[in-house]
Amino acid sequence: MRAPLQRFFSAYGMIGVLLALCVFFSTVTYTKQAASGLEAAEEIASRIPKGASVTLIGSDTAEDQGFTDLLIQALARRGMSQVKIVLGEPQDARRALAELAKSPEIHAVVRTEKASRWLVFEDVATEFPSLSDVPWIQPRSYFFPNFLKADNLLNIANQIAVIAIVAIGMTMVIIAGGIDLSVGSLIALSAVGIAVGLRDYGGGTAASSTAMVACGIAAVAVCGLAGAFSGFMVTRFAIPPFIVTLGMMLVSSGLAYTLAEGQSISAMPDSFTWLGRGTGFLGLPIAVLLMFALYVAAHLVMSQMRFGRYLYAVGGNVEAAALSGVPVKRVIALTYVISGLLAGLGGVLFASQLKSGSPTYGTMYELYVIAAAVVGGTSLSGGKGRMFGTLIGAFTIAVIQNGMNLTNVESYTQKVVLGLVILGAVLMDKTRQN
Amino acid sequence: MRSRILHLASLLGMVLTLLPGCGDERSTASRGTLGVSLLTLENPFFKIIGDHLAEEARARGFDVIIVSADKDVAKQSNQVKDFLIRKVDAIVLSPCDPKSIVPVIQEANRAGIPVFTVDIPCPDPAAKVVTQIATDNYGGGQEAARAMIEALGPAGGKVAILHLKQAQSCILRVKGFREVIEAHRAAGGSPIELVMELDGGGARDIGYRAAEDALQAHPDLRGIFAINDPSALGARAALEKANKQEQVKIIGFDGMKEGKQAIKEGKIYADPIQFPDRMGIEIVHAFEDWSKGRGIAPEILIPTRLYRQADGLADSSLD
CATH class of the missing domain: 3.40.50.2300 (Response regulator)
Structure with a gap:
């Protein structure tokens, strides 16, 4: 029992760090939350004095509407059916208060949690003195970490999906001994490409789903071609990948700006956001499902297929690999193609999430993507690395960023912390291996 | 094994010392929290907006969270999503990209959190913004x-x-x-x-x-x-x-x-x-007016003066 567990931890050492970070951020975001749902509605109904005329004030959100329905049912079960509902903005609440202040009956005012935070109620004592004896009823609160809320966990997965997907290709490139700096710009190129394609050829906001798929495939293919070109330069002319992909980074960024004329393009149909913002199986976002599916596929490629073994062989020792009959050049070139294709997919996802394409997308993403791979245990000198390690690395970065946003850490400090954590993670990995 | 725990502890220690003022509970005296994501804090213009906004808000009993989007609209939309998780009472933005930010503003609209823009307006009618404060x-x-x-x-x-x-x-x-x-x-x-x-x-x-x-x-x-x-x-x-x-x-x-x-x-x-200081202050007043249920103009233009x-x-x- 001990041995496999130990093997798991030594393979995925970062998972310990990730869990520790989760525990840490759960502790520091332990916050007051308002009760909701049927129980809260019942509890509120039980606190309302019998025979009072009830006014409910809330915001015009789906959440408050749902709560209102529950409360009406709970009150009806207690024989109270006279409920005045005011769902809207503080302005509507003020009007309702002015109305209430005129009639001298016994009131009870229920406020949803959202409404209870409006400042309009501060002035009740001075502006509507006749209401000062009215019981104000609102949901009880309890404590729960913001970090661990289901919404937030999905939020994290959604925020990292693009980086994680692009990091699959980067991990392959790095394992084969290369590096790809062009992915950030390719994300921008792909996002702009699909946006321009939809605007100019797909019919803009009225584009059909065929047009969307066609433009998406075209955008991804263009990035694949860019990757193929990088791969060709690296293998055919033996130019260092750092230089080749640096050039490609400038080329594709420049192309993206030219194509978009420096603007962001948002002529897309609403249904295009399905990919980036829709939900599928188990209510998980499509982007997250896609990310997990790609990781499983990549893991199988790396562990079960010849191509995966070739990658490790090439990255470990090029000459030995070449002598044992590995088609070294083809393998290396293919990693850049895959990296380009995945960056293209990332760009399409981005365009879908933000419902627009802009050449500014993906700035610095190459660094986050490389960081995800390296934090996940991929060795920059090639030959070593695991797909799920990279996924863990990507999540580590996302958790740190999200956690710091939730705990009020200034943006500058965030950069320092993130940098130190990346350094610390790599250092830990190094010492553990020795 | 022990060395790993040691490393882990030192790593966490590092993070802990770098987290000033962490802990998220609103003080009982707070009248609400404003989540602010500005285009960039490298440009002193936005720094002044942020500083005056924070000063005015604190003087009026609000908590403020100010973050820099570093001109990256994806980063900004993540920041806004994090604000929504934290249940801030208002979101103030100077959008990195007035078009790409629309879906995120709509998300805030659905959550019933009022959105204000400062300096850079978001003109898309699909995004509901309480008021847009900008220079004329x-x-x-x-x-x-x-x-x-x-x-x-x-x-x-x-x-x-x-x-x-x-x-x-x-x-x-x-x-x-x-x-x-x-x-x-x-x-x-x-x-x-x-x-x-x-x-x-x-x-x-x-x-x-x-x-x-x-x-x-x-x-x-x-x-x-x-x-x-x-x-x-x-x-x-x-x-x-x-x-x-x-x-x-x-x-x-x-x-x-x-x-x-x-x-x-x-x-x-x-x-x-321009008067970035006034923009920062006006935003706080605009939020207070909105939350108190007073009427508020959809656009507040602050005139320039020749210097x-x-x-x-x-x-x-x-x-």
Whole structure:
């Protein structure tokens, strides 16, 4: 029992760090939350004095509407059916208060949690003195970490999906001994490409789903071609990948700006956001499902297929690999193609999430993507690395960023912390291996 | 095994010491929390908005979270999503991209959190914004044109514009500028010719290169209108290098400290200055008015004021 567990931890050492970070951020975001749902509605109904005329004030959100329905049912079960509902903005609440202040009956005012935070109620004592004896009823609160809320966990997965997907290709490139700096710009190129394609050829906001798929495939293919070109330069002319992909980074960024004329393009149909913002199986976002599916596929490629073994062989020792009959050049070139294709997919996802394409997308993403791979245990000198390690690395970065946003850490400090954590993670990995 | 735990502990220690003021509970005295994501905090303009917003908000009993989006709209939308998780009471944005930010504003709308914009408006009707506070950029551009006419005198001459076309505010500035110059010419005023419009990037280095190119194309250039102070100062450096600082007059925009200093020293002729401090303060008032249920205008434009050398000499905040 001990041995496999130990093997798991030594393979995925970062998972310990990730869990520790989760525990840490759960502790520091332990916050007051308002009760909701049927129980809260019942509890509120039980606190309302019998025979009072009830006014409910809330915001015009789906959440408050749902709560209102529950409360009406709970009150009806207690024989109270006279409920005045005011769902809207503080302005509507003020009007309702002015109305209430005129009639001298016994009131009870229920406020949803959202409404209870409006400042309009501060002035009740001075502006509507006749209401000062009215019981104000609102949901009880309890404590729960913001970090661990289901919404937030999905939020994290959604925020990292693009980086994680692009990091699959980067991990392959790095394992084969290369590096790809062009992915950030390719994300921008792909996002702009699909946006321009939809605007100019797909019919803009009225584009059909065929047009969307066609433009998406075209955008991804263009990035694949860019990757193929990088791969060709690296293998055919033996130019260092750092230089080749640096050039490609400038080329594709420049192309993206030219194509978009420096603007962001948002002529897309609403249904295009399905990919980036829709939900599928188990209510998980499509982007997250896609990310997990790609990781499983990549893991199988790396562990079960010849191509995966070739990658490790090439990255470990090029000459030995070449002598044992590995088609070294083809393998290396293919990693850049895959990296380009995945960056293209990332760009399409981005365009879908933000419902627009802009050449500014993906700035610095190459660094986050490389960081995800390296934090996940991929060795920059090639030959070593695991797909799920990279996924863990990507999540580590996302958790740190999200956690710091939730705990009020200034943006500058965030950069320092993130940098130190990346350094610390790599250092830990190094010492553990020795 | 033990060494790993040690490493882990030191790593966490590191993070802990770097997290100032963590812990999220709202103090009981707080009247609410404002989540603010500004375009960038590198530009002093937004820093001033942020600082005054924070000061005014704290004075009125609100908590404030200010983050910099570093001009990255994806980062900004993540910040807004994190604000929604934290259940802030209002979101203040200067959008990195008024189009791409729309879906996130809609998310805030669905959550019932009011959204305010500062400096950069989001004009898309699909995004519900309580109020948009910005400089009257169009009026400021007109003011800049009047300053240019004044600076060039009766001789007039060729004028280049250092643009930043990505920014809606700069498009308005240049529009106002062009209209007044053209009206001036049509009315038979001094012969001023707008010869070129270059991308000044809103930054010193790009403004420098653009001004150099403008001087190459038009050696007899008489004036440059730069849409902000950094690009104006970049242009000034190019003029000094070409030894044409006497021949070419610069009109900037913004009136940040370095810009005002340059006006005082005669390096820039004049700036329509903006009031980022007032923008920051107005946002807090706008939120309070909204939350108290008082009526509020959908747009609050803050006029610019022309700042010349004489203002600089009288300004005690400068060296």
